[in-house]
Amino acid sequence: MNAVDEDDAAVAALAGLPYMSWDRLRTLLADDPPSSVWDAVRGGRHGPGLARAAARVRLADVAAAHAAAGVQVRRLGTETYPGELAEDHECPAALFTLGSFDGLARPRVAIVGTRRCTNYGRDVARELGRTLAEAGVAVVSGLAAGIDGAAHEGALAGGGAPPIGVVGSGLDVVYPRRHARLWERMAQAGALLSEAPLGARPEPWRFPARNRILAALAHVLVVVESHLAGGSMHTVRAAEERGVPVLVVPGPIRSRASAGTNQLLSQGCHPVCDAQDVLAALALRHAGPVPLTLVGSGRVAGAAGDGGSGLTEWRSPPTPEAEAVLDALDWTPTSLDTLLARIDRPPSRVSMALAWLEREGWAQSQSGWWQRC
Amino acid sequence: MIATIPSASLLGVDGRPVTVEVHVSNGLPGFTVVGLPDAACRESRDRVRAALLSSGLTWPLRRVTVNLAPSGMRKGGAGLDLPIAIGLLVAAGQVPAESVEGCAFIGELGLDGSLRRVPGIVPLVDALGASTVVVPQSCAAEAGLVGRHVVRGAGTLRELVDVLVEAMPWPAPVDPVPAGQAGKPEPDLADVRGQRVGRWALEVAAAGGHHLLLTGPPGAGKTLLARRLPGLLPPLSHEEALETTRVHSAAGMDLSDVGLVSRPPFRSPHHGASAVALVGGGSAWLRPGEISLSHNGVLFLDELAEFAPAVLDSLRQPLEEGIVRVSRIKQSVTFPARFLLVAAMNPCPCGGDGGPDGCRCREQARLRYVRRISGPLLDRFDLRVLVARADVGELLSGEEVESSVVVAARVRAARERAVERGVRTNAALPASRLDEVAPMTAEAWRVVEWHLRRGTLSARGLHRVRRVARTVADLAGAEHLVEEEHVCAALDLRVEPARLEAAS
Numbered sequence: 087m088n089a090v091d092e093d094d095a096a097v098a099a100l101a102g103l104p105y106m107s108w109d110r111l112r113t114l115l116a117d118d119p120p121s122s123v124w125d126a127v128r129g130g131r132h133g134p135g136l137a138r139a140a141a142r143v144r145l146a147d148v149a150a151a152h153a154a155a156g157v158q159v160r161r162l163g164t165e166t167y168p169g170e171l172a173e174d175h176e177c178p179a180a181l182f183t184l185g186s187f188d189g190l191a192r193p194r195v196a197i198v199g200t201r202r203c204t205n206y207g208r209d210v211a212r213e214l215g216r217t218l219a220e221a222g223v224a225v226v227s228g229l230a231a232g233i234d235g236a237a238h239e240g241a242l243a244g245g246g247a248p249p250i251g252v253v254g255s256g257l258d259v260v261y262p263r264r265h266a267r268l269w270e271r272m273a274q275a276g277a278l279l280s281e282a283p284l285g286a287r288p289e290p291w292r293f294p295a296r297n298r299i300l301a302a303l304a305h306v307l308v309v310v311e312s313h314l315a316g317g318s319m320h321t322v323r324a325a326e327e328r329g330v331p332v333l334v335v336p337g338p339i340r341s342r343a344s345a346g347t348n349q350l351l352s353q354g355c356h357p358v359c360d361a362q363d364v365l366a367a368l369a370l371r372h373a374g375p376v377p378l379t380l381v382g383s384g385r386v387a388g389a390a391g392d393g394g395s396g397l398t399e400w401r402s403p404p405t406p407e408a409e410a411v412l413d414a415l416d417w418t419p420t421s422l423d424t425l426l427a428r429i430d431r432p433p434s435r436v437s438m439a440l441a442w443l444e445r446e447g448w449a450q451s452q453s454g455w456w457q458r459c
Numbered sequence: 460m461i462a463t464i465p466s467a468s469l470l471g472v473d474g475r476p477v478t479v480e481v482h483v484s485n486g487l488p489g490f491t492v493v494g495l496p497d498a499a500c501r502e503s504r505d506r507v508r509a510a511l512l513s514s515g516l517t518w519p520l521r522r523v524t525v526n527l528a529p530s531g532m533r534k535g536g537a538g539l540d541l542p543i544a545i546g547l548l549v550a551a552g553q554v555p556a557e558s559v560e561g562c563a564f565i566g567e568l569g570l571d572g573s574l575r576r577v578p579g580i581v582p583l584v585d586a587l588g589a590s591t592v593v594v595p596q597s598c599a600a601e602a603g604l605v606g607r608h609v610v611r612g613a614g615t616l617r618e619l620v621d622v623l624v625e626a627m628p629w630p631a632p633v634d635p636v637p638a639g640q641a642g643k644p645e646p647d648l649a650d651v652r653g654q655r656v657g658r659w660a661l662e663v664a665a666a667g668g669h670h671l672l673l674t675g676p677p678g679a680g681k682t683l684l685a686r687r688l689p690g691l692l693p694p695l696s697h698e699e700a701l702e703t704t705r706v707h708s709a710a711g712m713d714l715s716d717v718g719l720v721s722r723p724p725f726r727s728p729h730h731g732a733s734a735v736a737l738v739g740g741g742s743a744w745l746r747p748g749e750i751s752l753s754h755n756g757v758l759f760l761d762e763l764a765e766f767a768p769a770v771l772d773s774l775r776q777p778l779e780e781g782i783v784r785v786s787r788i789k790q791s792v793t794f795p796a797r798f799l800l801v802a803a804m805n806p807c808p809c810g811g812d813g814g815p816d817g818c819r820c821r822e823q824a825r826l827r828y829v830r831r832i833s834g835p836l837l838d839r840f841d842l843r844v845l846v847a848r849a850d851v852g853e854l855l856s857g858e859e860v861e862s863s864v865v866v867a868a869r870v871r872a873a874r875e876r877a878v879e880r881g882v883r884t885n886a887a888l889p890a891s892r893l894d895e896v897a898p899m900t901a902e903a904w905r906v907v908e909w910h911l912r913r914g915t916l917s918a919r920g921l922h923r924v925r926r927v928a929r930t931v932a933d934l935a936g937a938e939h940l941v942e943e944e945h946v947c948a949a950l951d952l953r954v955e956p957a958r959l960e961a962a963s
Binding site (some may be wrong): 116202231421427434438441451455 | 654657725844845846849850
């Protein structure tokens with residue numbers, strides 16, 4: 087299954103040359119088979135720089151490395167290349183993949199967002215990832231720190247449809263490093279793909295290029311949190327070019343991490359208040375069957391505040407003392423100091439009420455900040 | 460032809476008695492000092508000679524040998540100038556031996572014969588057994604703090620010799636500086652607007668002797684709060700005051716206008732401080748560091764994350780043991796270092812702007828910043844609170860807040876309870892005694908269990924939380940049982956410093 091032939095190795099070697107952008111690679115490979123292009127590059131037809139770099143690479147080594155790592159090379163024009171991507175005008179010349187591609191046949195939703203996310207964003211991304219995966223949707227994301235990783239964690243936790251991770255570096259170069267576990271689980275339970283061969287460093291220019299693949303693979307793009315300028319905005323532009331609907335999770339207007347997403351809302355993107363909104367958009371877009379009723383917990387936690395959403399209440403009703411504290415809590419992080427100023431009670435009584443609220447799921451704390459949930 | 464004069468030399472913060480033996484005999488004129496003198500001590504022969512000559516005394520043109528006994532111990536500093544000079548005069552017959560009987564001498568000589576102050580006069584005098592101690596006039600008041608000796612001050616060598624030779628009356632004994640008349644009033648807690656959590660944490664820290672870490676954005680008032688901690692602590696007992704005074708004196712601090720250090724000292728070294736500056740040491744003269752200078756008081760480390768990590772980790776052992784052992788190849792000394800550590804830091808390099816989401820730092824930069832503080836050190840802070848910027852309304856409101864005096868009264872009462880339990884403060888309660896002195900109600904155990912199961916509390920953290928809960932209960936006047944609210948308060952006062960738990 088995992089045979090790496092000479093042409094595959096040649097593509098991998100070519101893609102691994104310094105500054106080999108995807109469009110340059112496609113131009114190189116446009117007319118000739120990869121192995122003859124490789125020979126031409128080594129022969130210096132495409133300049134001495136490439137020839138020198140190519141002289142240091144042995145095709146046999148490249149082939150052996152990819153075979154050993156279990157990485158499959160899917161060249162454009164061969165039957166292993168995903169048809170969904172082949173139609174894209176900016177599709178990569180070759181894909182390097184790990185894991186199974188079952189998810190590609192399903193409706194696909196890309197969940198992206200900033201690396202510098204807030205707790206709110208992380209929670210929403212995780213919850214969306216989980217709910218959508220449970221509904222049979224393949225969650226596509228970039229495995230980056232912050233929102234991307236959270237979406238994948240959620241998708242894996244639900245045990246639903248296998249998620250797809252599109253990464254910028256080589257599949258053996260885990261970036262960010264602390265996602266090593268997540269990376270591994272993705273390769274097992276879902277699929278990892280990259281247009282960079284093994285060993286490619288996470289150079290900054292690779293990520294904007296990666297974002298176009300995300301957009302090309304998605305039927306619907308969901309942006310959870312984004313700063314005004316950021317990689318997610320790049321993905322949004324790529325999606326708009328391709329006519330992929332962009333849905334946006336609204337955020338507090340004072341949160342910098344939501345400045346970009348809120349701006350997208352004001353420009354006319356649809357808001358996402360729960361996974362149902364995403365599925366509705368997906369039904370309009372995806373030709374295949376899309377489940378319009380959700381399995382499991384229904385709405386995204388935190389979005390169901392007014393009690394009218396039909397969510398069954400499992401939390402015990404707060405005692406009068408706890409209720410007073412709960413009333414003083416915000417939906418955004420509040421410091422203990424602010425709470426004490428709002429509630430005229432001894433600090434230790436407030437602490438006790440907060441602890442009760444946390445145990446019962448009415449409130450949560452992080453690093454000394456409290457908020458309702 | 461031989462004279463023996465008692466004196467003392469400084470080792471660390473302790474004085475060691477030294478006997479200065481001077482022998483004058485026939486032979487080629489010469490002057491030798493034996494008995495392991497250091498450089499400053501060996502140079503004393505030139506100072507002594509010049510001082511004698513300029514005081515109108517005669518330099519014996521004979522062979523002079525000075526032995527500093529016990530000869531195996533290194534002696535440092537210039538404080539032995541005066542005993543050498545007096546010993547020389549007695550041995551040469553210029554001063555009658557009877558007149559110096561029962562007298563010990565300490566002091567540095569100037570070339571003009573004046574007597575100069577020496578560092579560490581308090582521990583030096585404390586080490587002396589003689590009934591009368593003669594010291595330079597400028598440090599006579601400090602010498603009197605020890606209280607066991609008759610202290611005589613002299614301004615110049617000539618003055619001293621006149622008294623000894625012509626049996627003129629000694630100048631009246633110098634009164635010791637009245638204790639506690641010291642300097643500036645301590646800043647008051649009433650000046651702090653808002654900051655309920657910060658004030659609360661200060662009170663608990665003062666009452667239980669718990670180390671305190673204040674985390675918050677710049678300008679939130681961390682330093683303002685920390686400076687108010689000494690004002691909440693009770694005054695030092697006489698023994699504590701003497702201990703602290705000895706350290707300050709040994710570090711060469713001028714105590715002439717302070718007298719006995721009777722209020723808890725407050726030290727705030729700059730974050731550029733080296734490990735030696737903090738824990739003490741040095742090559743020639745082992746000097747107590749900042750942690751010893753804040754013995755029985757407060758050590759405030761502002762901008763904790765800016766200190767070199769190695770410097771901070773050198774605090775761990777003294778924090779556990781209350782003393783610091785400084786060892787050098789030739790000697791090793793023990794300094795007292797029982798202090799209350801208060802540290803302040805920003806949550807991240809940019810300082811954040813108040814909320815957990817207000818940070819503009821890159822993830823990497825943020826992690827690098829918080830990792831500068833090692834886990835073991837962080838663990839020693841029983842109290843870790845967030846100091847958020849005060850609400851504007853509260854900042855401007857004229858509402859009266861509690862003053863230091865009110866809080867200090869509660870602190871004192873809580874501390875007395877700890878003393879009844881046989882420990883200095885609750886922070887020193889051994890884990891084995893927690894069940895006996897801080898039993899918890901079933902509800903309190905439930906709270907703890909929930910946190911243990913969730914992984915937000917470790918087994919070691921549990922002991923620390925129980926100690927703090929004991930203090931909170933003491934402040935609330937709860938006699939025996941530690942209740943749920945006290946444990947919840949202790950948990951709330953021990954938050955993970957912002958964002959230390961890095962994003963998943």
